[in-house]
Amino acid sequence: MNIEIVNHKDRRAWKEFFDSYYGALCNHCSRIVPERSAVEDIVQEVFIKIWDGNVVFENENALSAYLYRSVTNNALKYLRDTHVEEERLQQWCEAEQDMSEDEFSSVVQEEVLRKLRELIDQLPAERRKILLMSMEGMKGEEIAEQLGVSINTVKQQKYRAYKFIKEQLGDYWAVAVLFFL
Amino acid sequence: MERNGHSVTEIVHRVLRHLLGEEDEREREEFHRLIHEPGLLNNASDLENREKIMEQLNTPSSFSSGEAYERFISYCRKRERVRWIRFARVAAVLVLPVLLGVGAWWLLSREKDSAALLSQVEEVSPVSPKAYLTLETGQHVALGQQGQTTMQDGSVMRQDSAVVSYAGLEKADKSKVVFHELNVPRGGEYLLVLSDSTRVWVNADSRLRYPVRFEGKREVYLLVGEAYFDVARDEALPFVVHTSRGQVKVLGTEFNVNTYDKEAGVVTTLVEGSVQFAAPGKAVKSVVLKPGDQLLTGEGNDWQVREVNVAEYVAWKDGEYVFNHQTLENLMKIVERNYDVTVFFASEGCKSLRFSGDLKKYDKVEKFLQFIETGGDVRFVIKDRTITVYKK
Known part of the structure; x- marks a missing residue:
């Protein structure tokens, strides 16, 4: 995710940003608020607030933190305002300043899938297919046979896919380390 | 986003490396210790379950971001329109006395004015710099x-x-x-x-x-x-x-x-x-x-x-673009950057048409497009900050 796209509010490029986060944020939100329609409204509102506002993000970490935080806060606010499920609210509000275990686990879960999708989507079609098959535990020969390509092609594509993802994660890792040094 | 001194990013990275099998023995042990750290995560077993993650990856999301994005964009456009209407209301107050004056003059002089006052053209001005x-x-x-x-x-x-x-x-x-x-x-x-x-x-x-x-x-x-x-x-x-x-x-x-x-x-x-x-x-x-x-x-x-x-190549700094035998594709890239619009070529062939002339950076984009229209076999349609290029 190129952070400038989000900061510059380029409408065409925003779709990429929106698509990447929308499902993840909705899933996270629906763990707090059960009503589906409310979930989508809450997430929409967070995007609109960024679009209308002047928040500028330093990097993807800051963006993710902002998004999940806002969704969580707005979801809690929704629960409070609608006076539903006071027990559930109690549970979420009693969480310490640090993220609660539930909230943290939910964010990790969504970010694993979202980040993985984002990385895989950047691969060319054949390479993506071979990577997915291999991640599902298929052997090189099986993949070659099923796709009707040579074993060497499979090996090469797999190597390139892993290399790409490793490089991308390398970046990601470096940012994380910097953040916490 | 942290818990017990661990960030989401750090854990996500570890999970993905684990999923790809890109770790050595020591890292694998560390991974297990991390995600099973007491009080950190309540879904550790899901995170190390490759089959479960692959299954979730292949399940289409129950929330459709395509539709939601349409809703989002139409909302943003509506807000822009509201702002414009508000502006128009202020403008109308200012314009009205002028019009009254003009009307009086018109009644007196009885001169027919053929200016197309009613034609509605969407205007795209260069965006003010928000650096x-x-x-x-x-x-x-x-x-x-x-x-x-x-x-x-x-x-x-x-x-x-x-x-x-x-x-x-x-x-x-x-x-x-x-x-x-x-x-x-x-x-x-x-x-x-x-x-x-x-x-x-x-x-x-x-x-x-x-x-x-x-x-x-x-x-x-x-x-x-x-x-x-x-x-x-x-x-x-x-x-x-x-x-x-x-x-x-x-x-x-x-x-x-x-x-x-x-x-x-x-x-x-x-x-x-x-x-x-x-x-x-x-x-x-x-x-x-x-x-x-x-x-x-x-x-x-x-x-x-x-x-x-x-x-x-340098006239842009004085608020002008001078171009000589330049392709329409390149020209429209300049237009996109300066007016923050999106350009879409309905006809691929138009991209390679070549033009010479100049573009004043602070003019309305219509003026420039009209100039191109008179000189070449293209037609432009502007809607919602998107310019579509058709063959004439």
């Missing part, structure tokens, strides 16, 4: 209003709607070099005056990183985009512009550096003086330019020096 500065502290300062900011070291940064300059730097601590980064979005443009009084015009969709005060050397970083430099003369200290593809080194001189086009590489156009370009890792290879020369560094080693009509 921002990123300070060393990571703090962002929105530019565009008059004001000044006092830095930690006591120096003062002055800004108005289009210029940033610095003062009081001599008081500052000389041992520490502070960097600022100027971000100019699409539709913007900004003039920056550096501490050696070198002036830099930074074009739309560009980022420039520079030290607030030059200390011992004069070096700036054009991270993305295009900038025009009018470098203050200092024989002892060459001025260096770093780009992702190499560096431009100069003495007092005027030149333009453009990195927009990935294929063309770094396009350096020299107006006055002399400059030298050197690619990274290839210290041997450098080129010296004469005024009127342009250097294109494409992919690899195929550098090309050619003589050009300088105005075509």
Whole structure:
């Protein structure tokens, strides 16, 4: 995710940003608020607030933190305002300043899938297919046979896919380390 | 986002490495210890279950982002319309007395006016520059209003709607070099005056990183985009512009550096003086330019020096684009950057049509499009900041 796209509010490029986060944020939100329609409204509102506002993000970490935080806060606010499920609210509000275990686990879960999708989507079609098959535990020969390509092609594509993802994660890792040094 | 001193990013990274089987024995152990750390995660078993993750990956999301995005965009457009209507209401109050006056005059003179007052044309003006500065502290300062900011070291940064300059730097601590980064979005443009009084015009969709005060050397970083430099003369200290593809080194001189086009590489156009370009890792290879020369560094080693009509490449800083036998595709890229619009070619063939002329940067885009329409076999339709190009 190129952070400038989000900061510059380029409408065409925003779709990429929106698509990447929308499902993840909705899933996270629906763990707090059960009503589906409310979930989508809450997430929409967070995007609109960024679009209308002047928040500028330093990097993807800051963006993710902002998004999940806002969704969580707005979801809690929704629960409070609608006076539903006071027990559930109690549970979420009693969480310490640090993220609660539930909230943290939910964010990790969504970010694993979202980040993985984002990385895989950047691969060319054949390479993506071979990577997915291999991640599902298929052997090189099986993949070659099923796709009707040579074993060497499979090996090469797999190597390139892993290399790409490793490089991308390398970046990601470096940012994380910097953040916490 | 942290819990027990672990960030989401860190854990996500570990999970993905584990999923790809890209870890050694020690890392695998560490991974298990991390995700099973008491009180950290309540879904550790899901995170190490490859089959479960693959299954979730293959399950289409129950929330459709496509529809939601449509809803989002239409909401944003509606808000823009509301703002416009509000503006129109204010405008109407101002215009009404004028119209009354005109009406009276018209009644008196009985002269027929055939002006198409009723024709409704959507107008797209260049967007006002909304650049921002990123300070060393990571703090962002929105530019565009008059004001000044006092830095930690006591120096003062002055800004108005289009210029940033610095003062009081001599008081500052000389041992520490502070960097600022100027971000100019699409539709913007900004003039920056550096501490050696070198002036830099930074074009739309560009980022420039520079030290607030030059200390011992004069070096700036054009991270993305295009900038025009009018470098203050200092024989002892060459001025260096770093780009992702190499560096431009100069003495007092005027030149333009453009990195927009990935294929063309770094396009350096020299107006006055002399400059030298050197690619990274290839210290041997450098080129010296004469005024009127342009250097294109494409992919690899195929550098090309050619003589050009300088105005075509540098007039943008004076609010004008001059083009000569330029493809419509390239012209529309300039339009996209300057008006923050999206251009869509309904007919692929139109891209290669060529035009000559000029575009005043602050004109309404319609004026420019009309000019192109009269000169070529194309037709433009503007809707919601999207320009569609049709064959006539």
